[in-house]
Amino acid sequence: MSQLVEYERRGAVAHLTLNAPGSLNALSDAMLAALKGRLEALAEESAVKAVVLKGAGKAFCAGHDLKEMQAARTAEDGGAGYFADLFARCSEVMQLIPALPQPVIAEVHGIATAAGCQLVASCDMAVAAEGTRFGVNGVNIGLFCSTPMVALTRNVPRKVAFEMLTTGEFIEAARAREVGLVNRVVPAAELSAEAARLAETVAAKLSVAVKIGKRAFYEQLPLTLAEAYDHTAAVMVENMLHRDTNEGICAFIEKRKPDWA
Missing domain, CATH: 3.90.226.10 (2-enoyl-CoA Hydratase; Chain A, domain 1)
Structure with missing residues (x-):
């Protein structure tokens, strides 16, 4: 059926x-x-x-x-x-x-x-x-x-x-x-x-980054310009502290594929 x-x-x-x-x-x-x-x-x-x-x-x-x-x-x-x-x-x-x-x-x-x-x-x-x-x-x-x-x-x-x-x-x-x-x-x-x-x-992108980004995308829309920058700056800190983000940046600098878990 x-x-x-x-x-x-x-x-x-x-x-x-x-x-x-x-x-x-x-x-x-x-x-x-x-x-x-x-x-x-x-x-x-x-x-x-x-x-x-x-x-x-x-x-x-x-x-x-x-x-x-x-x-x-x-x-x-x-x-x-x-x-x-x-x-x-x-x-x-x-x-x-x-x-x-x-x-x-x-x-x-x-x-x-x-x-x-x-x-x-x-x-x-x-x-x-x-x-x-x-x-x-x-x-x-x-x-x-x-x-x-x-x-x-x-x-x-x-x-x-x-x-x-x-x-x-x-x-x-x-x-x-x-x-x-x-x-x-x-x-x-x-x-x-x-x-x-x-x-x-x-x-194919790092899923945690996309998840964080999608959430922030909708959260910042109704905010004032200053509020949106404050909010998304905090989101970027959250993103930067993720283990796989660190690995992705290291891999880019070292010209290799990231070893994402």
């Missing part, structure tokens, strides 16, 4: 696949629970140095499951309790990604819409296939993408985000790269190889 979020380990890289192609990998209650479980488990897997997240079938992710959401309207409160719980659960899953010690790379094809676009924006990096379309298009059906907006506005310029949110128009992969939503755009036939190549490059 197939799982909603499939897991495959290739060396030091974990590959997660949203596996509900019939619904364009919509973030149903079950999908959110499965993704949360996978991410929480990855946080404990020290042998995994990087993660690739992709979708099965024709699309990366089409956002929330609208049929499931509409069914909740039959409750006595008109669905208010369910909707509050749903958006809280989705927000929790999105926040697990930057909190992971490993960098997470979205491998995107087809479409990434609404909460699916939010998922891309929540990942640390993204590689997209040519022709992929991105949108926060809830406004087209009367639902402003307010929670997807949080991740989107932390990736792209303010006016670009506002235009996407208020017009519901899609942007193509090339434009997504131009505005900072994705890192790389490649032909569809090369997508998986390129995402894996990026993940393997990251996975």
Whole structure:
């Protein structure tokens, strides 16, 4: 029996696949629970140095499951309790990604819409296939993408985000790269190889340094300039005192490969 979020380990890289192609990998209650479980488990897997997240079938992710959401309207409160719980659960899953010690790379094809676009924006990096379309298009059906907006506005310029949110128009992969939503755009036939190549490059670095650096990257973002320098200076001291960092610097000076434990 197939799982909603499939897991495959290739060396030091974990590959997660949203596996509900019939619904364009919509973030149903079950999908959110499965993704949360996978991410929480990855946080404990020290042998995994990087993660690739992709979708099965024709699309990366089409956002929330609208049929499931509409069914909740039959409750006595008109669905208010369910909707509050749903958006809280989705927000929790999105926040697990930057909190992971490993960098997470979205491998995107087809479409990434609404909460699916939010998922891309929540990942640390993204590689997209040519022709992929991105949108926060809830406004087209009367639902402003307010929670997807949080991740989107932390990736792209303010006016670009506002235009996407208020017009519901899609942007193509090339434009997504131009505005900072994705890192790389490649032909569809090369997508998986390129995402894996990026993940393997990251996975080959000293994992403790990447872990320390990823944590500091997100910690310093909301700080003032002076606070950010104070914080990251302390982080660099922590990094410098690590045994493998000392070995890496010695190896560089001595022109040899580091003997990292």
